[in-house]
Amino acid sequence: MSGAEPAGAAARTSGETRRPASAGPADGRVRVTSGARLHFGLLGAPASRGNRIGSLGLTVEHPRVVLEAERAGALEVEGPQAERVRHLAAAFLDRVGISAGARLRVVEAIPEHVGLGSGTQTALAVAAALSRLHGLAGDVPAWCAALGRARRSGIGAHAFRLGGFLLDAGRADGGQAPPPLVFRQPFPEEWGLLAVVPAAGRGVSGSEEERVFEELPRPPEALLDRLCGLILMRLVPALLERDLRAFGTALESVQEGVGRCFENVQGGLYHPQAVPIVRWLRGAGGVGVGQSSWGPAVYALAPTEAAARALAGGLRERGPFVPGTGLFLMRPRNRGAEVSVAAA
Numbered sequence: 039m040s041g042a043e044p045a046g047a048a049a050r051t052s053g054e055t056r057r058p059a060s061a062g063p064a065d066g067r068v069r070v071t072s073g074a075r076l077h078f079g080l081l082g083a084p085a086s087r088g089n090r091i092g093s094l095g096l097t098v099e100h101p102r103v104v105l106e107a108e109r110a111g112a113l114e115v116e117g118p119q120a121e122r123v124r125h126l127a128a129a130f131l132d133r134v135g136i137s138a139g140a141r142l143r144v145v146e147a148i149p150e151h152v153g154l155g156s157g158t159q160t161a162l163a164v165a166a167a168l169s170r171l172h173g174l175a176g177d178v179p180a181w182c183a184a185l186g187r188a189r190r191s192g193i194g195a196h197a198f199r200l201g202g203f204l205l206d207a208g209r210a211d212g213g214q215a216p217p218p219l220v221f222r223q224p225f226p227e228e229w230g231l232l233a234v235v236p237a238a239g240r241g242v243s244g245s246e247e248e249r250v251f252e253e254l255p256r257p258p259e260a261l262l263d264r265l266c267g268l269i270l271m272r273l274v275p276a277l278l279e280r281d282l283r284a285f286g287t288a289l290e291s292v293q294e295g296v297g298r299c300f301e302n303v304q305g306g307l308y309h310p311q312a313v314p315i316v317r318w319l320r321g322a323g324g325v326g327v328g329q330s331s332w333g334p335a336v337y338a339l340a341p342t343e344a345a346a347r348a349l350a351g352g353l354r355e356r357g358p359f360v361p362g363t364g365l366f367l368m369r370p371r372n373r374g375a376e377v378s379v380a381a382a
Contacts, residue, residue, distance in 0.1 A: 063173035064379045068107040070163040070170075072375035073099045074148045075155040075197040076233070076368075077331035078289065079296030080190070081265050082208065082257060090208035092217070094269065094292075095155075095193035095330075096225055097201040098233075098368040103159045104145035107167040109138070117144030119160065126164040126185060133184040136172055149364065152235045153335035158194030161185045163375065166198075170377050183214040192217035201373040203277060205269065225370035226280050229339055230346025232324070234353065236311040236334045237362030257299045265295045286326030286339055293328035309333030314358040322352055343367065 074097075081092040105123070113131070115124040123144055131137075142164070148156035165181035168174070178199045182188040188195040192206035195216035205221040268291050276284035297307030308316055311334040319327045323345075324338030340346040350365045 064171050065381070066108075067380045068167045068170045069378050069380065070105045070107075070167045070375060071102060072159045072163050072198050073097050073102045073201070073371040074159060075194055076335075076337050077153065077155065077191065077193055078328065079265075079292060080299070081269075081296070082262055082299070090210050090217075091190055092206060092208040092266075093191040093193050094203075094205045094273075095191075095197065096203050097197040097371040098231065099371045100368060101148045101154065101366060102146055103148055103156075103163045105160075105163045105167050106143045106145060107171045108141045109171065110141035112139040114139070114141045115144070116142070118147040119144055119150065119156075122150075123160065123164060126161050127168060130165050130168055130181075130184055134169075134174060134176075136168070136174070138172060140168060140171055142167070149235060152364075153330035153333045154233070154235075155194045155197065155331070158182075158187045159198060159375075161187050162195070162198045166375060166377055170379065179215045182216055188216035189214065190217075192219065196222070197371075197374075199374045201371045203370075205274075221274060223274075223277055224372040225277070226282075227370055227372070228342065229282055229370075230341065230343040230349075231368040231370065232319075232338045232340065232346040232350050233330070233364075233366040233368055234315050234319070234336045234338075234350075235364035235366070236315070237360055237364075238311075254300070255302060261295055261298060265292060268292050268295070282325055282339060282341060289326035289339075290320075290328060297329075304332065308336075312336045315353070318353060318357040319349065322349060322357070324349055337368075343369075 075095050076098060077095040079094060082090060113124065113127055115127065123142055127140065127142060148154050148159055150156045162178060162181055165185060169176045178195050182195050193204050196204045196206060196219050200222055203223045203225045204219060206217040207220045209217045268288055272288035273285060273292060276288055294307055301307055306313065308329045309332065312329045315336045316327050319338040324340065326339040329336055338349060340349055346367055350367060353359050
């Protein structure tokens with residue numbers, strides 16, 4: 039097997055390399071691996087300044103997408119979320135004008151519509167796998183344009199490209215490229231990280247999400263100014279100084295401000311199923327507790343992995359835990375998606 043290579047992207051950020059425009063068709067099985075992402079919030083709404091909606095988030099190792107692709111006469115897909123992957127693959131092949139098929143196998147998948155970024159990571163994994171399989175030129179911005187991803191938030195696209203903690207500036211021109219990345223930093227790997235996904239919860243997505251954004255009221259300018267100040271002067275410095283407590287305090291303040299921007303459409307600062315979990319985790323010592331994207335996934339930081347594990351155990355034994363709730367002990371992923379080719 040060849041060594042893993044970063045997913046295609048322009049080499050503008052430290053540590054990022056560019057794959058050749060076209061490496062030729064792959065002679066063997068292509069494998070793409072990409073981690074999930076936690077979305078810490080959108081900064082604004084369509085009616086805000088210049089129509090910019092900045093966003094921030096973190097790439098994590100697990101859960102993750104692992105997708106394999108081989109040559110085939112027709113399009114064949116197996117594994118979890120097979121129909122979704124089939125639809126994405128057919129759309130991508132049609133968009134790039136490829137009539138050849140492929141055999142795709144979903145080895146691992148990110149839970150859908152719970153706030154962990156499954157949509158963008160799966161779409162980009164499909165595009166990366168098919169591009170490498172058929173020797174197509176392309177990179178993350180082109181793949182996003184082909185599949186209609188990253189039109190509002192760029193966190194998923196930049197997570198696929200680079201990993202780490204990410205902050206984008208939104209777009210003001212209505213273009214199809216992912217919003218510009220303004221800050222990227224490796225996340226401390228010694229910090230513990232827990233995500234909790236309620237059993238029956240589902241966040242806003244698809245056409246419902248489009249409708250919601252069209253109906254969102256304009257956030258107060260003072261609130262947007264406060265959020266930007268919190269991020270620039272408290273959250274980012276605390277991350278650079280690896281000060282967990284300061285980072286967590288700032289992140290919770292950002293989350294509450296973001297919740298105010300969306301409380302009219304989600305029924306409060308958090309998804310209804312996230313509220314008791316957020317309260318319990320904060321009371322139990324979780325740091326920087328909040329909701330990822332539309333939820334209902336909730337996350338909490340801790341000083342160490344062992345502390346995060348203890349938090350998970352306490353929630354299971356004494357907290358608002360019901361059977362079927364997902365508990366994920368996560369690690370930050372400080373690198374982008376990987377593409378490798380196994381010899382036929």
